[in-house]
Amino acid sequence: ALKSPWRPWGNKNTDLQYVKDFQPQNEKLKHIRVLLYGPVGAGKSSFISSVSSTLRGRIATPALYKTHKIPKEVSGKYYPFVFNDIMGLEEGTGVRVEDVKLALMGHVKEGYTFNPVSSLSPSDSHYIPQPSPEDRVHVLVCVCSANKMKEIREEASDLDIPQLAIVTKIDEACGETEKDLKNVYLSKHVKNKMADFSSKLGIPLNCSLPVKNYSHEINTNEDVDTLILGALKMMIDFGDDFTDSL
Template structure:
C-alpha cells in the first residue's frame, strides 16, 4: 500500500471518474455478506464518509454486537455525488448476518446474486423468498444482478462456527458457479493488533494479521491476494487519511473486479 495524501487523491480521482464499461449497466452492484457484527453496514458508512469528505451515518450501523442481525431488509445503498440528483455508478447491498438459526437463508443470497430479490424484501430466517412473492423479481436486468461478492469478517472473531462457515462456503460456491468475482475484507484490524492500532501503516507488516489472513484463506478458500485488511470508521469524529487509503484501495478493487464481470454480461 502506498500511503500519503497524494496517493489518496489519485485513488479519489479514479473513483470519482469511474464509469462502467458496459453501457447497459447503471451501477456496479456490490453484495456484502458475513456474520453478524463483522462490519458490513460500517463499511458502507465508511465508504460514504471518504467520498463525502465528512462523517456520515447512511447505513445506520449497530454499535451493539448482539447475536441478532441489525440489517433485516434487502436494501440498495447509493452514494451521492457532487451535483443535485447525482450518484456514483456503484451501489452496495448489505444483507442480514449469517447467524446459525436466525440469520439470512443461503437460498435468499443465491437469489440476490441473480438479481431476483427486490429492494425492501424483509429476510425471513424460517423460509426463503418464493417466486410468487411480490418481492421476487422474475426478470432481473443486468443492473439488478450482483457483480461482485464481498465477504466481511471480523479479524478478532474467535474460530468460525462450522454452521456459519458452511453458509459462507455455499454462498461462495453459488457465486463461483455464476462466475461472480469475490473479495474478502477482514475488519477491526486496529483492535486485533497493537502495533497496527499505534500506527495503521504497520497493517501489512503484522505477523498476527498475516496469520489471520492465512487462516481465513484456508478455511474459506479465498486466495490471499483477494483478502484485504480494513479499519472502518466507528468511533472517530473526523476523517483520517490512512483509514481513507485502506477504504479507497478496497473500493477500487471492488469496482474494477465488478466492472470486468459486468462487461461480460
Template structure:
C-alpha cells in the same frame, strides 16, 4: 537405586535442554504488501470518475455478506465517508455488540455525488443484507443470498429466518435487469474473532459455490484490524507489517477459500468525527479492487 533411576537423575541434574528460540517480534522489518500511503488522490479520482462501459448497466452492484457483527454496514458508511469527503450515516449500525443481525431488510445504498435539488449518484452501489448466524433458524438464509446475486430480491424485502424468498412472494423479481444482478461478491470478516463457527462456514461455502457457478468475482475485506492488533491500533501503517494480521489473513484464506491477494484489511470509521488519511488509504485500496473485479465481470456481460 537401580541403574535406570541413576541415569534419570543424572540427566535431570546435568543434561541441559536446548536453548529456547527468542520470540519473534510482533512486526516484520518491512511490509509484506506494498501500499502507497499518503497518496489517496489518484485512487479517489479513479473511484469518483468510474462508469461502467456496458450501456445496459448504470451502476456496478456490490453485495456484502458475512457473520453478524463483522462490519458490513459500517464499511458502507466508511466508503461513503471517503467518497463524499465528510462523515455520513448511510447504513444504520448498532452501537452495541450482539449475536443477532441489526440489518433486517435488503437495502441498496447509493452514494450521492453532491448537494442540490436534482440528486445524482455515483455508479457504484452496495447491497447490505442480514448477517449469517449460527444454526438453521437464525440469520439470513444462503438461498436468499443466492437469489440476491441473481437479482431476484426486491428492495426492502424483509428476510425470513425459516423460509427463503419464493417466486410467489411480492418481493420476488421474476425478470431481473442487468442492473439488478450482483457484479462482485464481498465476504466481510472480522480480524477480532477467534474463529468462524462451522455452521456459518458451511453457509459461506454454499454462497461461494453459487457465485462460482454464476461467474461472479469474489473478494474479502478484513475489518477491526485496530482492535485485533495493538501495533496496528498504534499506527495503521503497520497493517502489512503485523505478523498477527498476516497470520489471520492466511487463516481466512485457508478457511473461507479466498486467495490472499483478494483479501484486503481495512479499518472502518467508528469513533472518529473527522476523516483520516490512513483509514482512507486502506478503504480506497479495497474499493478500487472491488471496482476492477466487478468491471471485469460487467465487460463479460456485454
C-alpha cells in the same frame, strides 16, 4: 514486525480520483452492484458508511434489503456503484442461504424483509422473475469469516461472480496497528491472520483486504481512507470486468 511490507501501502489521492472518475464499461448499466455478506457484527453496514464517509470527506451514516447509493458533490448525482448488505448468517435467525443465492441472481426486490424460516418464493411480490443485468450482483464481498459462507461462495463461483473478502477491525488485530494503521503491512500477526482467513474461506490472499471502519471518529482520517479506497477500487474493478460480458 516484518523487515519489509508484505503489501505496498496505497495512495489515497490516486485511488480517490480513480473512484471519482469511474464509469462502468458496460453502457447498459448505470452502476456496479456489490453484495456484502457475513455474520452479525462483522461490519457490513459500517463498511458502507465508511465508504460514504471517505468519498464525502466527512462522517456519514446511510440508513431490509436496500440498495445503498453514495451521493457525489454535485446535487442529485450518485457514484456508479451501489452496495447491498444483508442480515447476518446466524443459524436459525439470520438470512437463509437460498435467499442469498436469489439475491446473487437478481431475483430479490428492494425492500424485501428476509425470513429466517422460509425463503423468498416466485409467488412473492418481492420476487423479480426476470432480473435485468442491473438487478444482478456483480461482485460478492465477504466481511469476516463464518462456517456458513462456503455454500454461498460456491453459488457465486457457479455464476462466475468475482469474489473478494474484507477483514474489518484491523486496528484491533495487534498493538502495532492500533498505534499506527500504516503498520498493517508490516505486522507479522496481521499477515498470518489474513493468510488464515484466506485459507479458511477459500479466497486468495491477494483478494483479501484489511480495512478499518469508521466507528467512534467524528472526522475522517487519511490512513483509514487509504485502506477503504484500496478495497473499493478492487471491488469496482472486479465488478466492471464481470459486467463487461453481460
